[in-house]
Amino acid sequence: MGSITGDIEAQMDYAFTVYRGTFIQSILPDSGSKPELSRNQGALWVSAADGRIKGWDWQANNDNGFAELMTRNRWVDIDAVGAQGQVNSHGSKIRVKIVIASEEQNEFFFPGFIDTHIHAPQYPNVGLFGSSTLLDWLETYTFPVESRFGSPPDPKTGHQTKTDPKDTPLLAQQIYDQVISRTLSHGTTCASYYATNHVPATNALSSLCHTRGQRAFIGRACMDNPKFCVDYYRDFSAEDSIVATRQTIEYIHTLDPEGKLVKPIVTPRFAPSCTRPALQSLGELAASYSPPLHIQTHISENVNELALVKELFPEADSYAGVYDKYNLLTPRTILAHAVHLSTDERALVRERKAKISHCPASNSALGSGICPVRTLLDEGITVGLGTDVSGGYSPSILEAARQACLASRLLGQSAAWQRDHSQDADGKGSDGREKLSVPESLYLATCGGAAVVDMSSDLGGFDMGMLWDVQLIRLGGVKLGEKSPLDGVPDGSADLVKAGPVGNVDLFGTESWEEKIQKWVWSGDDRNVKAVWVGGRLVHSRV
Numbered sequence: 070m071g072s073i074t075g076d077i078e079a080q081m082d083y084a085f086t087v088y089r090g091t092f093i094q095s096i097l098p099d100s101g102s103k104p105e106l107s108r109n110q111g112a113l114w115v116s117a118a119d120g121r122i123k124g125w126d127w128q129a130n131n132d133n134g135f136a137e138l139m140t141r142n143r144w145v146d147i148d149a150v151g152a153q154g155q156v157n158s159h160g161s162k163i164r165v166k167i168v169i170a171s172e173e174q175n176e177f178f179f180p181g182f183i184d185t186h187i188h189a190p191q192y193p194n195v196g197l198f199g200s201s202t203l204l205d206w207l208e209t210y211t212f213p214v215e216s217r218f219g220s221p222p223d224p225k226t227g228h229q230t231k232t233d234p235k236d237t238p239l240l241a242q243q244i245y246d247q248v249i250s251r252t253l254s255h256g257t258t259c260a261s262y263y264a265t266n267h268v269p270a271t272n273a274l275s276s277l278c279h280t281r282g283q284r285a286f287i288g289r290a291c292m293d294n295p296k297f298c299v300d301y302y303r304d305f306s307a308e309d310s311i312v313a314t315r316q317t318i319e320y321i322h323t324l325d326p327e328g329k330l331v332k333p334i335v336t337p338r339f340a341p342s343c344t345r346p347a348l349q350s351l352g353e354l355a356a357s358y359s360p361p362l363h364i365q366t367h368i369s370e371n372v373n374e375l376a377l378v379k380e381l382f383p384e385a386d387s388y389a390g391v392y393d394k395y396n397l398l399t400p401r402t403i404l405a406h407a408v409h410l411s412t413d414e415r416a417l418v419r420e421r422k423a424k425i426s427h428c429p430a431s432n433s434a435l436g437s438g439i440c441p442v443r444t445l446l447d448e449g450i451t452v453g454l455g456t457d458v459s460g461g462y463s464p465s466i467l468e469a470a471r472q473a474c475l476a477s478r479l480l481g482q483s484a485a486w487q488r489d490h491s492q493d494a495d496g497k498g499s500d501g502r503e504k505l506s507v508p509e510s511l512y513l514a515t516c517g518g519a520a521v522v523d524m525s526s527d528l529g530g531f532d533m534g535m536l537w538d539v540q541l542i543r544l545g546g547v548k549l550g551e552k553s554p555l556d557g558v559p560d561g562s563a564d565l566v567k568a569g570p571v572g573n574v575d576l577f578g579t580e581s582w583e584e585k586i587q588k589w590v591w592s593g594d595d596r597n598v599k600a601v602w603v604g605g606r607l608v609h610s611r612v
């Protein structure tokens with residue numbers, strides 16, 4: 070068996086990586102249906118040159134079938150022959166690397182998670198929110214930590230100062246490196262990051278994602294409005310906001326000219342943090358590129374925020390209307406939260422083909438409310454999941470998937486309660502429509518996220534030509550026998566067993582594969598993520 074360790078240089082020595090074992094994904098069988106889990110066993114191969122899926126063979130699901138596949142393609146396992154072995158020349162063998170998902174250890178390949186909304190500089194505050202809600206949380210917890218990613222404020226005026234690149238705080242490098250490590254370890258292969266408003270630190274985050282191999286959208290948070298932003302952490306002017314944003318875009322375009330791994334995303338933090346001229350210029354800036362740049366912002370998260378938007382933009386007929394006026398609602402826009410959108414606003418979002426990042430952990434932690442995901446989906450709006458670190462207390466998209474299921478159940482319950490207690494109560498209670506199933510929440514975490522970041526044909530599944538942005542999940546074996554504390558487990562299942570559980574997931578040998586996935590979603594964590602690849606490159610592994 071090939072080991073999963075390796076580096077990019079070594080990958081140049083072979084033509085394909087052949088992944089062997091079980092492949093599970095959440096797919097939409099046809100439009101109009103609900104997502105379902107799909108499982109295949111066999112072999113799938115990925116080009117070492119471009120990290121994309123080039124084929125599969127589900128007949129190669131046993132040793133004979135696999136040997137036949139190898140012979141048919143004239144493949145030779147590089148680890149069996151060694152690096153000095155046979156060379157790929159006319160008439161000889163093609164070298165491949167083989168990676169196996171162990172059946173005994175209940176391992177399977179699963180598409181990488183896409184975090185459509187995460188604030189990298191807030192990572193030191195994960196788990197710190199007390200009993201605050203959005204607006205006081207920003208002032209008490211968030212702005213102080215984000216402001217430390219640049220030079221200290223002017224001691225005389227208390228205003229933000231310009232940060233010289235050579236003075237970029239070490240803290241920024243360290244925290245950004247840690248955020249990338251942590252999210253990769255949870256299987257996040259692609260993230261849409263908010264940085265701070267400091268150019269050098271934002272550029273440092275871009276470079277780190279590029280070097281570490283995490284697919285990322287990087288946005289410098291724009292915030293120039295003195296009516297909302299604090300002096301010590303505020304852009305000098307709308308004009309400066311645009312100049313500084315352009316500097317980060319140019320840096321990213323130089324770092325990754327084709328945007329293969331890292332792309333810029335225009336980031337007006339949210340309407341209250343930006344003046345009208347800044348919103349106007351940011352919309353124009355995004356549209357001035359070909360193709361137009363992605364845009365990310367927050368919308369309709371908290372009721373006090375809605376009141377503030379009304380007060381600051383009395384001319385607008387809605388929160389979504391503010392963004393629309395400045396051409397910030399586009400097919401490449403990611404709107405985080407969307408908890409309290411009106412029917413008209415949802416229609417506008419759908420019409421503009423803007424996308425929504427559902428952040429259930431954050432919505433609960435900051436007491437923002439419950440996003441009506443089923444309504445959004447039924448109305449044809451594209452939805453993915455976001456951790457929203459650090460409004461969200463966890464960097465794990467698996468946790469977001471879990472919380473999406475739970476929040477939808479609570480919404481179903483409260484809808485039923487309201488129906489039962491309203492004047493026209495029909496006593497029918499909830500019809501369960503609000504509930505998201507495990508396959509649905511996994512779909513949002515993968516394909517939904519891919520659609521939100523506008524990469525549906527590249528990410529989210531195992532289709533031909535897709536990028537190998539994948540995690541290898543290990544649930545662990547079943548450990549049963551004389552000392553087993555369990556009763557009622559059929560005799561003989563112990564024969565299947567070689568090793569015990571991994572992390573919190575306990576398997577007893579009686580579960581169907583669908584039940585194993587449910588156990589993973591409800592009890593799994595980063596201990597179950599054995600390896601992570603982005604574009605075919607191994608970017609994380611756990612022994």
Ligand SMILES: O=c1[nH]c(=O)c2nc[nH]c2[nH]1
Pocket residue numbers: 188203207211338339367370431457460
């Ligand atoms: O959850 C949130 N996190 C933030 O940092 C933020 N800024 C504006 N609105 C926000 N919401």
